[in-house]
Amino acid sequence: KYLRSLIAEGEHQELDFKFEISDARKIARTLSAFSNTDGGRLLIGVKDNGRIAGVRSDEEVYMSQSAATLYCNPEVQFLSHSHMIEGKNVLEIYIPPVKNKPVYARDDNKRWMAFIRVGNQNALAGIVQLQIWKEADGERGRLLEFTRSEEMLLRYLEGEEGVSLSKIQRDMGYQRKELVTLMTKLVLFNVVEMHYIDANSCFRLSESPGE
Numbered sequence: 001k002y003l004r005s006l007i008a009e010g011e012h013q014e015l016d017f018k019f020e021i022s023d024a025r026k027i028a029r030t031l032s033a034f035s036n037t038d039g040g041r042l043l044i045g046v047k048d049n050g051r052i053a054g055v056r057s058d059e060e061v062y063m064s065q066s067a068a069t070l071y072c073n074p075e076v077q078f079l080s081h082s083h084m085i086e087g088k089n090v091l092e093i094y095i096p097p098v099k100n101k102p103v104y105a106r107d108d109n110k111r112w113m114a115f116i117r118v119g120n121q122n123a124l125a126g127i128v129q130l131q132i133w134k135e136a137d138g139e140r141g142r143l144l145e146f147t148r149s150e151e152m153l154l155r156y157l158e159g160e161e162g163v164s165l166s167k168i169q170r171d172m173g174y175q176r177k178e179l180v181t182l183m184t185k186l187v188l189f190n191v192v193e194m195h196y197i198d199a200n201s202c203f204r205l206s207e208s209p210g211e
Contacts, residue, residue: 003083003090006043007050011120014040019047020055021063025106028071029115029122031064032105034095035076036125037117045090054088064093073104073112101133123199128165131184132194144189153182154191154205162195162202 011017014034021027021044034040044064045055061080068076079094102114102125114125125133156172157163169179183203186192193206 003043003085003092006041006092007046007052010050011048013117013119014038016040016042016120017046017048017050018042018044019053020044021060021067024063024067025071025108027064027067028076028105029107031068031072031076031078031095032103032113033115033117033122035072035098035103036101036114037097039095039097040117042093042095043090044093045088052086052088052090054086055091057082057089057091060091064091071106076103102130118196118199121199123196126165126194126201127180128183128187128194128203129201131180132187135184135188144185144191149178149182150186153186157192157203157205160204162197162204164200164202168203 006015007017009015016030016034018027018030027042030042034042042064044060045053047053064078064080068078076095076098078096081092081094083090083092104112104114107113114130115122116125116129117123153168153172156168165179165183168174168183169176172179174182183192183194187194187203190206190208192203194201194203196202
């Protein structure tokens with residue numbers, strides 16, 4: 001009953017279905033994404049449409065452990081549990097969110113990249129998100145000073161539902177590094193919010209600035 005209710009939810013930000021684990025690197029991306037967002041569950045032996053295919057649990061656990069130890073940095077800790085349903089094995093893996101983000105995973109070119117969970121997809125963490133993780137603790141207790149640069153940027157974002165970093169840079173002529181620093185500060189102080197459109201990070205004015 002527990003497993004059926006999980007499957008009935010369909011894939012979402014904290015739930016992913018896998019028919020099988022054929023590539024430890026791909027699973028590592030999901031481990032990274034769940035770790036860097038709100039945590040989540042991976043059901044292995046379930047098709048995308050929710051149909052139960054079943055797996056050989058011992059092999060899938062081994063592949064998951066390989067993904068967590070060899071293809072994630074730092075290593076991802078997870079809990080696994082095997083369920084028998086319709087005479088088939090389904091492996092449930094729970095990945096908790098980590099406090100010290102990010103967790104990196106290796107991509108196809110053997111580069112260490114950080115992923116986040118956006119809806120039912122894994123997305124690459126953008127440069128501003130990486131900087132936010134790096135600076136999050138250091139911003140507490142600091143005051144935000146508005147300069148002409150911040151004011152111009154906020155005016156530009158008025159009425160916009162979501163603008164990419166590249167478009168802001170093109171339209172306003174910022175140096176990339178300067179813009180990343182500026183956007184990181186504004187997001188940390190909740191003046192601007194970062195959200196995702198088709199797994200790409202975009203920026204807009206916060207609906208409740210400063211909270």
